[in-house]
Amino acid sequence: MILPIYAYGMAVLRRKADPITPPYEGLQELVKNMFETMYDSNGIGLAAPQIGLSIRLFIVDGCKIDEDNTTKNLKQVFINAKMIQEFDAAWEYEEGCLSIPFVRADVKRSSKITLQYVDENFIEKTETFGGIAARIIQHEYDHIEGILFIDRISPLKRTMLKKKLQTISKGLVQAAYKMKFPKK
Ligand SMILES: [Zn+2]
Numbered sequence: 454m455i456l457p458i459y460a461y462g463m464a465v466l467r468r469k470a471d472p473i474t475p476p477y478e479g480l481q482e483l484v485k486n487m488f489e490t491m492y493d494s495n496g497i498g499l500a501a502p503q504i505g506l507s508i509r510l511f512i513v514d515g516c517k518i519d520e521d522n523t524t525k526n527l528k529q530v531f532i533n534a535k536m537i538q539e540f541d542a543a544w545e546y547e548e549g550c551l552s553i554p555f556v557r558a559d560v561k562r563s564s565k566i567t568l569q570y571v572d573e574n575f576i577e578k579t580e581t582f583g584g585i586a587a588r589i590i591q592h593e594y595d596h597i598e599g600i601l602f603i604d605r606i607s608p609l610k611r612t613m614l615k616k617k618l619q620t621i622s623k624g625l626v627q628a629a630y631k632m633k634f635p636k637k
Pocket residue numbers: 549550551552592596
């Protein structure tokens with residue numbers, strides 16, 4: 454089932470999400486729906502707050518982008534993720550977000566991270582990711598912390614985007630996928 458993606462301006466995107474504990478009823482169905490929703494909108498990552506759920510769950514699939522060899526097997530579910538370490542020099546790369554359609558900007562992020570999380574079967578893992586994989590994961594991880602990529606861009610660029618962001622929060626954009634906007 455394709456779910457509506459919550460737009461910039463929705464309060465849930467600004468909340469620090471809660472961990473989940475097993476058994477979490479309907480988890481497999483939820484994960485399936487999130488993948489379906491992400492593929493429908495051509496995304497490479499989707500976090501639960503983006504579909505209105507304030508829980509520490511996000512999914513990524515970077516298999517199709519093969520820019521630096523870090524994502525070709527990156528199809529994964531991350532639950533209760535905790536950033537253990539962010540290392541190596543930060544590098545800039547252009548990002549976008551399904552909750553903020555038609556906005557793209559350069560964001561500086563670490564090129565290597567270590568993350569602790571459980572997978573969809575609640576198996577505990579600690580893993581290190583680099584390059585684009587690390588970037589996608591950091592973007593999604595930010596979502597469960599209530600942070601958006603536009604928080605990490607230069608103040609000047611943010612000022613330039615102010616109007617565009619207002620347009621989104623007012624529901625005056627038409628993305629190619631279903632979205633949910635704040636009530637007027
Ligand atoms: Zn996003």
